[in-house]
Amino acid sequence: MISTTLFPGRYVQGSGALARLGQEVSRFGKSCFVVCDPFVHDCLLSEFLPEMDKQLKVALEKFTGECSDEEIARLATIAADAQCEVVVGIGGGKSLDTAKALAHQLKKPVAIVPTIASTDAPCSALAVIYTREGAFKRYLLLPKNPDLVLVDSGIVARSPARFVISGMGDALATWFEAESCHKKYAGNMSGDKGSMTAFSLAELCFKTLMEYGEQAVIACAAQAVTPALERIVEANTLLSGLGFESGGLAAAHAIHNGLTVLPGTHQYFHGEKVAIGTLTSLILTDKPAATIERVFSFCERVGLPTTLADIGLAEVTDAALQQVAEAACAEGETIHNEPIPVTAAMVVAALKAADAYGRKRKRA
Known part of the structure; x- marks a missing residue:
């Protein structure tokens, strides 16, 4: 191959x-x-x-x-x-x-x-x-x-910390999507299978976020260039870029694309919507509870969205979520690179469950 x-x-x-x-x-x-x-x-x-x-x-x-x-x-x-x-x-x-x-x-x-x-x-x-x-x-x-x-x-x-945080939201999807493509033998952005190098870089991207993300946000808020900020800039830009392109995309970015059909999300950054796509994908693909907990906790600590209200959808209807899900599951979308068959109904359920989990954590 x-x-x-x-x-x-x-x-x-x-x-x-x-x-x-x-x-x-x-x-x-x-x-x-x-x-x-x-x-x-x-x-x-x-x-x-x-x-x-x-x-x-x-x-x-x-x-x-x-x-x-x-x-x-x-x-x-x-x-x-x-x-x-x-x-x-x-x-x-x-x-x-x-x-x-x-x-x-x-x-x-x-x-x-x-x-x-x-x-x-x-x-x-x-x-x-x-x-x-x-x-x-x-x-x-x-x-x-x-x-x-x-x-x-x-x-x-010198930029607002929100930009670096959004970049971490985009990068957060990299390892999970690459792993799905690897399991499915799905093609990356070239159409071929991803390499060992690509998957290793995608995993390094995730590990870098987990270890240095909070420090980088603090440094950026202080407008200070620190080793942690340099690592996160590289993770957001190079590691995530190589990881997604050579590892492949799956549910998180497809759900992001679906979310863009709702005008209420347009004022939010790409990575903020991808973060919601990632959290939704973890539930959609039945990831272990410890993984779901770890990623939700990370998002909370660095300031990424964890509920639909966080991306302008506080009053979203089931009909609107159905629109999101249908767009995410359109023919040719990357959600079909997941190792399980995915339907629009499954995406709606995962969106609602992820939102409920995020709201419950906010109340705790």
Whole structure:
């Protein structure tokens, strides 16, 4: 049986790494088109643009907020006029996915610069495409991973701790989903079976979260770069990215995708909804009580959602949960990588049970 493991071309992480962006990008071309999110555009340009301008011809455009087909088309027109040799994405997950999709459309190298550690999107050959309104639309599978991923942990430490916490929510799913794919002999994002390396990295991701997660939240809240924060930034970004892409996805991310059909969830971060997907998946797949307890406890300690109310669904109806479950169980969704057959009715039951368990713990 053939296995495939997917990696970015180069991964750079550390406090002050943003100052090296021009040097790193110049290895791929002499001109670049930078897609940056509004925060980067308004607050961080002075920290990297003057140095980049010394080494590259730079064109820059602000990202409008959704990784949608319409936004990608808008940016492609502007980038084509700029005649860039490299695409650079700087900011949060959706702006980075947009840059990856744009580079693919233009057939250019891409450098990815996350300013927060809130998802495992930066390293992957994948862009999640949403509608203009923010509902999940499809996965765009790309032919290659980013040529460069550069993470300045000093910038990450200056962001609200909620971003790092959300990244841990995304990373929390990695080991459980990879393990399900391994048991099912399900394909990873390449379609092939995951490698021993992928599963080992996914397990290391989980162990890192359990050991250093609380310390990292404290450090980030203090805007301090510590060894614990560096480890969690790497777990959220690199380990989770390699683990999900080369290990595979299963129920947690499918349930996340289902949750996006409800507008009440749109103001919550990807990783926050994935955390609910993970907790639901533990009940759905009949994990041992000790595992369920451990993961719920971890979520509580670091500040991840444990109830539907925590992601804007305090008054959710059974009919709405049925919509979530049907979307999660759609043909081709990754929930079918679980080693057990899954139905929409099972997902509704697991969502309600996970929510009830989370509410009971809050009252205790």
